[in-house]
Amino acid sequence: MPQRLHRSTIAAVYAVMLVLVLAGCGRPPGFSFDVTCDVRAYTPPAHPGNQYFLGACEAIRDLGPGAFMISAGDMEPPDRVRAALDGVFGPDYAWYNAVGNHEGDKPEYMSYMREYNRNGTALPRIVRPGPPGAVETCYSFDYQDVHFVAVNQYYDGTNDMAPGGGTVSDSLYEWLANDLAATDKRRIFVFGHEPAFVLADMDNGRVRHLQKSLDKHPDRRHRFWSLLRKHGVTAFICGHDHNASVANIHGVWQIDAGHARGKGDPGALSTFVKIYVTPPAARCEVYRADENGENYTRTYSTPLN
Numbered sequence: 001m002p003q004r005l006h007r008s009t010i011a012a013v014y015a016v017m018l019v020l021v022l023a024g025c026g027r028p029p030g031f032s033f034d035v036t037c038d039v040r041a042y043t044p045p046a047h048p049g050n051q052y053f054l055g056a057c058e059a060i061r062d063l064g065p066g067a068f069m070i071s072a073g074d075m076e077p078p079d080r081v082r083a084a085l086d087g088v089f090g091p092d093y094a095w096y097n098a099v100g101n102h103e104g105d106k107p108e109y110m111s112y113m114r115e116y117n118r119n120g121t122a123l124p125r126i127v128r129p130g131p132p133g134a135v136e137t138c139y140s141f142d143y144q145d146v147h148f149v150a151v152n153q154y155y156d157g158t159n160d161m162a163p164g165g166g167t168v169s170d171s172l173y174e175w176l177a178n179d180l181a182a183t184d185k186r187r188i189f190v191f192g193h194e195p196a197f198v199l200a201d202m203d204n205g206r207v208r209h210l211q212k213s214l215d216k217h218p219d220r221r222h223r224f225w226s227l228l229r230k231h232g233v234t235a236f237i238c239g240h241d242h243n244a245s246v247a248n249i250h251g252v253w254q255i256d257a258g259h260a261r262g263k264g265d266p267g268a269l270s271t272f273v274k275i276y277v278t279p280p281a282a283r284c285e286v287y288r289a290d291e292n293g294e295n296y297t298r299t300y301s302t303p304l305n
C-alpha cells in the first residue's frame with residue numbers, strides 16, 4: 001500500500017513549492033506612481049535649472065520612477081511639462097493630468113489637454129471617457145488591480161472649463177458615481193485639482209484658498225466625500241493651494257501634493273508624492289526639497305489603510 005505523508009511533510013512540500021514559484025515569477029505584484037501638481041510656468045526653457053520642476057523630475061528618476069505620473073492640475077503650459085517628462089523619463093512615460101483652474105487661462109492650454117486625450121481614449125489603459133462636454137478631461141483608467149479616476153471640477157454639464165471655480169456639479173457627480181459603481185478593482189484613487197478640505201502645510205502651517213476650493217459649496221463637497229466613502233476610495237489626490245498635507249478624513253485619505261515648482265513658490269517647500277501599492281497594502285511617501293528647491297528627501301510616510 002502507498003505510504004501516507006504526514007501533514008507536516010505536506011506543509012513543508014507546499015512551502016518549498018511556493019518559494020520556487022515566487023522565485024520563478026520574480027518580484028511580487030505591485031507598483032508605485034508619482035504625484036506632482038501646480039508647476040505653472042516653472043519648466044524649461046524659461047526655468048531650465050534643477051531648482052524648478054526639472055529638479056523634481058530628476059529626483060523622481062534618481063529615486064526610481066513609478067509606473068506613471070499623476071498631476072493634480074495647474075501644470076500649464078502642458079506642452080512644456082510633457083517636454084520635460086520626455087527629457088527625463090522618455091516619451092513612453094505615461095502622464096495623467098487633471099484640469100486645474102489655470103489650464104483655463106489660455107484656450108490653447110485646454111486645446112492641448114483635449115487633444116492629449118483625444119476622444120477620451122488616447123491615454124493608455126482608459127476604462128471610461130468623460131461625460132458629454134468633458135469627454136477628454138474626465139476619465140478613468142486601470143493599472144493592475146487599482147482603479148484611477150480624473151475628475152474635472154470645472155465641468156458644469158456642458159462646458160469643461162466653466163466659470164465660477166471648482167465644484168462637483170450634478171453632472172460630474174453622476175458620471176463619477178456610475179464609474180465607481182462599475183469597477184471591481186481592489187483599490188481606487190480619485191484625483192482632481194481643488195482640495196475638498198483646505199489644510200495647512202504639513203511643515204510651516206501656511207493656509208491658502210480657504211473657502212476658495214471645494215469648501216465653497218459644502219453640500220456638494222459633503223455629497224462628493226460621502227460617495228468616495230461609499231465606494232471605499234483609498235484617497236483623493238489634489239493640489240491648488242500649494243501646501244502639502246496628508247490626512248484621513250472620515251475614512252478617506254486626502255493627499256495634497258502641494259507644488260513641484262522648486263523655489264518658484266518660496267512660501268512652501270517644493271514637493272512630490274510617491275505612492276506604493278503592494279497588494280493588499282498601500283503607502284504614501286512625501287518628498288520635499290530644501291529652501292533652494294533642491295535636495296529632495298522623504299519627510300513623511302504613512303500606510304493608506
